[in-house]
Amino acid sequence: MVTPLDLLYVALFAGAVPLYDYVISWPAYRRQLQVDPVRAKTRFWALSIGWLWALVVIGAALWLSNDRAWTSLGFSVPDGWRLWASVVLILLLLAYVAQTIVAVARNSAARASVREQIGELTADIMPQTRAELYWFGGVALTAGFCEEFLFRGYFIWAFAPWIGWWGAAAVSVLVFAVLHAYQGWSGVLRVGILGVFFTLVVAIFDSLWPAIVLHVLVDLHGGILAWLALREEPASGDEAEIAKQPEPQSGSSSM
Structure with missing residues (x-):
């Protein structure tokens, strides 16, 4: 049974915290980025990781305090054909990820396309x-678990009794996409499409x-892919050969 505390919790992670991020945290990050980009990024990622895990801990404590089964939230291992189909889907995505990473790493035109x-x-x-x-690896692991727990797990569970699953x-999906408005409309659309995909996977x-x-x-x-495209490109071809040549000695006289 959904309690008022559950709804308050959903309002916290789907409303209050994202609003704070959008109005205060994100503008502050953009300002700091101009002053100290390296420290600004690591601080931003560290705070993001901390906030997400803190929200999950709050949700887990609330769930346990009501003596609920974790399977009701979606933490069950697929069985039968669902298990094998999920394994195949994960392996297919893994193969695609590996193939595109290798392609981008080897092709400067592909890296330029990614940058664009x-x-x-x-x-x-x-x-x-x-x-x-x-x-960023820590951010990816955190987002993968925490965002699914919050939006495909707790959010859907809390509102399903009123408007259906x-x-x-x-x-x-709509809320999840709008929360990425700081990435611009293209980011909202991309996240929305991914949200639909992850929701279908859960279903x-x-x-x-x-x-x-x-x-x-x-x-x-x-x-x-972003790291491959945005990192400093090593010198290649003629530029590399030029870089290897010693500089002429200054102050030498000709005979």
């Missing part, structure tokens, strides 16, 4: 160094676990 797709706004939250890539799922396999794994893979994929 990322845009200036999204580039501000993407890794550009190896150290930033490690941080599919109605709650539709509202969840088909009757479990959050496949959606969590797929969500992590999608985020890691985006981060690695």
Whole structure:
């Protein structure tokens, strides 16, 4: 049974915290980015990781305090054909991720295309160094688990008694997409499409676990591609040969 505390919790993670981020945290991050981009990014990612896990801990405590079964939230392992189908889907996505990463790593034109797709706004939250890539890996793992717990799990469970599972799922996708408004309208659309995909995965396999794994893979994929495209390009071809040549000695006289 959904309690007022459950609704207050949903209002916290789907309303209050994102509003704070959009009005206060995100503008502050953009200002700090102009002063100290390296520290600004790591601080932004650390806060994002901390906030998401804190929200999940609150939700888990609330869930346990009401003595509810975790399967009601979607934490059940798929069985039968659902298990094998989810494994195949994950392996297919993993193969696609590996193939595109290799292709982008080897092709400068592909990297240029990725840079164009990322845009200036999204580039501000993407890794550009190896150290930033490690941080982004933590962000991807956190977002994959926590966002599925919050939006495909708790949000849908809380509103399903009033508007049905599919109605709650539709509202969840809309809210999930709008919360990424800081990425611009293209970001909202992209996140909305991913939200629909993850929701369908949960509906088909009757479990959050496949959606969590797929969500992590999608985020890691985006981060690695961004890192390959945005990192400093090594010199190649004639430029590399020129770079290897010693500079002429100054002050030498000719005979």
